[in-house]
Each structure stands twice: as C-alpha cells, then as structure tokens.
Amino acid sequence: MIPYGRQSIDSGDIGAVVDVLRSAALTQGKKVEEFEEAVAGYCGARFAIAVSNGTAALHVAALACGLKQGDEGMTSPNTFLASANSIAYCGAKPVFADIEPDTFCIDPAQIEKKMTRAAKAVIPVHFAGHPCDMEAIWKSARERGLYVIEDAAHAIGSRWKDRDGAWRTVGSCTHSHMTVLSFHPVKTVTSGEGGMILTNDEALYKACRRLRSHGMTRDPEEFEGTAFSSQELLMPWYYEMTSLGFNYRLTDIQSALGISQMKRIGAFISRRREIWKRYNGELSGLPGVTLPVEKEWADPAWHLYVLRVEQRDRLFRYLRDRGVGCHAMYMPVHLQPWYRRTYGHQRGDFPVAEEYFSKCLVLPLFPAMTDEMSGQVISAVKGFYEDGELRCGNLE
Ligand SMILES: Cc1ncc(COP(=O)(O)O)c(C=O)c1O
Incomplete structure (x- = not known):
C-alpha cells in the first residue's frame, strides 16, 4: 500500500x-x-x-x-x-x-x-x-x-x-x-x-x-x-x-x-510541489472530479493533495483495493460525538465543511514518492473511470 x-x-x-x-x-x-x-x-x-x-x-x-x-x-x-x-x-x-x-x-x-x-x-x-x-x-x-x-x-x-x-x-x-x-x-x-x-x-x-x-x-x-x-x-x-x-x-x-x-526542507517542499502539479496536470477532465486550486496570491508548501469526487466512497474503496492508501479528511469536528453532546451541534451547522467532506479524497503525497509511485496512483484513479460503472458497481 x-x-x-x-x-x-x-x-x-x-x-x-x-x-x-x-x-x-x-x-x-x-x-x-x-x-x-x-x-x-x-x-x-x-x-x-x-x-x-x-x-x-x-x-x-x-x-x-x-x-x-x-x-x-x-x-x-x-x-x-x-x-x-x-x-x-x-x-x-x-x-x-x-x-x-x-x-x-x-x-x-x-x-x-x-x-x-x-x-x-x-x-x-x-x-x-x-x-x-x-x-x-x-x-x-x-x-x-x-x-x-x-x-x-x-x-x-x-x-x-x-x-x-x-x-x-x-x-x-x-x-x-x-x-x-x-x-x-x-x-x-x-x-x-x-x-x-x-x-x-x-x-x-x-x-x-x-x-x-x-x-x-x-x-x-x-x-x-x-x-x-x-x-x-x-x-x-x-x-x-x-x-x-x-x-x-x-x-x-x-x-x-x-x-x-x-537541512532538507527545501528539497522536501519542491518534491511535494512537483507531485502535486503532476497530479493536477494528469487528473484534469475526469467526470465529476474537481481538482484542488492554488490561489494566485498563494505559494503553498503542499502537505495534502485533495480531490473532490462525486463518487468518493466508491473511488476510495477502488483505490485502496489497488494499493493506493488514499484518505478522506477532515471529518467535520463539530459532528464528532463529544462535540455534538457537549455543544449541541448537528448536521447542517457548517454546510460548506460538510459538503467538502462528503466529496474529499486525499491522494498519497510525500517526498520519497517515486515517479513510478505517483504514476501508479494516477493510473489507478483513471482506471476507475475507464473501468466504467459495471466494475465500480461491483465494489459496493
Ligand atoms: C491541522 C493540525 N493541527 C494540529 C495537529 C496536531 O499535531 P500533533 O499530531 O503533532 O499533535 C495536526 C496533526 O495532525 C494537524 O493536522
């Protein structure tokens, strides 16, 4: 994985x-x-x-x-x-x-x-x-x-x-x-x-x-x-x-x-940026997939690469089955049991964060990732869409 x-x-x-x-x-x-x-x-x-x-x-x-x-x-x-x-x-x-x-x-x-x-x-x-x-x-x-x-x-x-x-x-x-x-x-x-x-x-x-x-x-x-x-x-x-x-x-x-x-922070950050850019270049145009944005006033040292995907849980399982340790984060904090119990929060309190979480998918991103590894992640994501509904449907 x-x-x-x-x-x-x-x-x-x-x-x-x-x-x-x-x-x-x-x-x-x-x-x-x-x-x-x-x-x-x-x-x-x-x-x-x-x-x-x-x-x-x-x-x-x-x-x-x-x-x-x-x-x-x-x-x-x-x-x-x-x-x-x-x-x-x-x-x-x-x-x-x-x-x-x-x-x-x-x-x-x-x-x-x-x-x-x-x-x-x-x-x-x-x-x-x-x-x-x-x-x-x-x-x-x-x-x-x-x-x-x-x-x-x-x-x-x-x-x-x-x-x-x-x-x-x-x-x-x-x-x-x-x-x-x-x-x-x-x-x-x-x-x-x-x-x-x-x-x-x-x-x-x-x-x-x-x-x-x-x-x-x-x-x-x-x-x-x-x-x-x-x-x-x-x-x-x-x-x-x-x-x-x-x-x-x-x-x-x-x-x-x-x-x-x-001493290696510069190299760590440039490698993270390189992988982030590769994902953004190669994953554009997939149906129902929104790529992350970098505002023109921002120069992020990327920690996470986050897609938003219509069929998040299906794609999540598909990728995990193929050795891609994707993640979904963050579950909105206000919906955690302690926060709900202590402060009376409920679904709908913060709709943008809730909507974001329902679609987010974090792909692997770390400096030691080889081009082969990021290529594997990209192929797996594309594979989900190329395989079509039949195989995706079988995952549920
Ligand atoms: C946004 C954010 N804040 C705070 C923390 C807490 O850091 P630590 O795990 O070092 O206690 C984390 C760690 O995951 C984090 O992602």
Whole structure:
C-alpha cells in the first residue's frame, strides 16, 4: 500500500540521532535550542518554543493568550481535532466558522458572522498547506482585540502575498500572535513527534516557555517572590512556579532529527510541489472530479493533495483495493460525538465543511514518492473511470 504520507529519513538523520544517544544530554540539552533557532530562522520569527507535539503547542499557545472558562475560541470545522480541543482544554468554548469552498480554509466572512463578545482567540488552519486569508483575519481580529494563533501543522514553508504585493512566510507571525507547527511523521519535516510555537512577542514567548515545563522559571526577571529569603533567591537551586504548566518538553533526540530534517526542507517542499502539479496536470477532465486550486496570491508548501469526487466512497474503496492508501479528511469536528453532546451541534451547522467532506479524497503525497509511485496512483484513479460503472458497481 502506498501510504498517503510518510517520513523521509536518510543516513544523516540517523547519524544525528545516534550522536545524541552517545552524548550526555538526551533531553534539556543544546539540541532543543538549536532546533528552535533553525525553525525560527527559516520562518522568520523572533522566538520559538519546541514542545512534545503540535497539540501541546496549540494548548500552550491558547493558555498563553489567557483563554479560559467563559471565553470562546474560534477555529475551522475542517481540521484535525487538536485545533478545537486545545480551546476546550483551557475551559473555553470552541466555536466554529465555516470554510471557503475553494481553499477549504476558514472563511473570514464567517469569522465575522460567528464572533460574539466572548470571542478571545481565532485559530485559522492553513489546510493542506494552502494559506488562509490572513490579511482579512488579522484585520478583523485586531479590530476586536482578539488573539490569532495560526495552526500551521500543514504549512511550514508556505507563503502568501498581501494585497500590497508583499510576500509573507507562514510562521513569521506578521499577521498573528503565534504560529503553531507539528513535526509528526506525515508532516513536511519530522522529529518523530514534536511541535513548535513561533512568535515575535517576548511576553508570549516567556509564557509559553514556562508552560512547557511545569510553569517553572529560573529567570530572576520573572520571579514573583515566595516564602524564601532574598539570599535564598540567589541560590542555584532556586526556581519558581508562577503558573500551572505541564511537561510538554521535546527531547534532544527528537530535536537532532528535526535539525537534520530542516537541512532538507527545501528539497522536501519542491518534491511535494512537483507531485502535486503532476497530479493536477494528469487528473484534469475526469467526470465529476474537481481538482484542488492554488490561489494566485498563494505559494503553498503542499502537505495534502485533495480531490473532490462525486463518487468518493466508491473511488476510495477502488483505490485502496489497488494499493493506493488514499484518505478522506477532515471529518467535520463539530459532528464528532463529544462535540455534538457537549455543544449541541448537528448536521447542517457548517454546510460548506460538510459538503467538502462528503466529496474529499486525499491522494498519497510525500517526498520519497517515486515517479513510478505517483504514476501508479494516477493510473489507478483513471482506471476507475475507464473501468466504467459495471466494475465500480461491483465494489459496493
Ligand atoms: C491541522 C493540525 N493541527 C494540529 C495537529 C496536531 O499535531 P500533533 O499530531 O503533532 O499533535 C495536526 C496533526 O495532525 C494537524 O493536522
């Protein structure tokens, strides 16, 4: 089975990990900072905080915004559970705004429509690697004093062009307070598990860094003072817990893999773009099939290749039977049992996301895919239409 996504590991990656295993520090060493610097430098952000996964990054970022019970955090229904769950972890209410019908990213007009006085943060998700309309989102968030956290789990390396013609890189946080990344193995760059928060705001950076490690700080500038004397405050053993944090740390082993992968990010992204373009070129004109679009103002580092297909479930089974590990994502988050039970959501609440999900089909896309593999995927898709209704009918 050709999977829909998988990591590309070379001997350099293996060597980097082995070096850490042979070193003194498996965690809390220098590799974590080095990874943070590599990613912050690549994306153009001032600060980076590496954490154990993208979900932890979202949780920490939401807490750093002060999201709490009584607040609302808004996100897309077309995302992985983590984007919405992170809001609920803080005790706040996840609220959804429907997506745009062509990019499948959150629709800025819907954000405006769904915004209430309780709204405190918006988490736009750069779905499949295509950037959201950050200029519009940032404008309305600023007008209402909302925090913006970009969920860029799919989109490291993506760029967009503002209306004034300036190109912006996802993660540079020009139009957000923070950007969150994931380094899960299906993502563009992996550290096994891993995540990162990027920001240009020093106060948010410090808050995230504390939350990553139990709410602890050893920085005298952050001390609030405790029952200890001023002499004791100067002792090397002294630290303070100033907020309720977690152990969301990334290890040096994982960071070494991440650093090594970052050296090949350019090649990973161009190969993804190449395969995406090949699919788009060869799959055009099939009946009932809509190809993904790349807006003229967008330069996506594609994470997913998503078709919309009238006979999705039939084609899905047909491809799986032929070794093509296609996927369908995302099941709209508001239709999950917990979300329905907790917030009373039902079918029809977000019609664009629901319609999108009923037709979406994700084809395999990862840098280690050979031309032969992408050719196999293309032939299998075309085969479905060439085989005609009779054989398709037999699949049900
Ligand atoms: C859009 C989105 N947000 C957040 C996450 C969570 O990242 P992680 O799996 O690293 O916790 C994912 C991971 O699949 C994702 O796709």
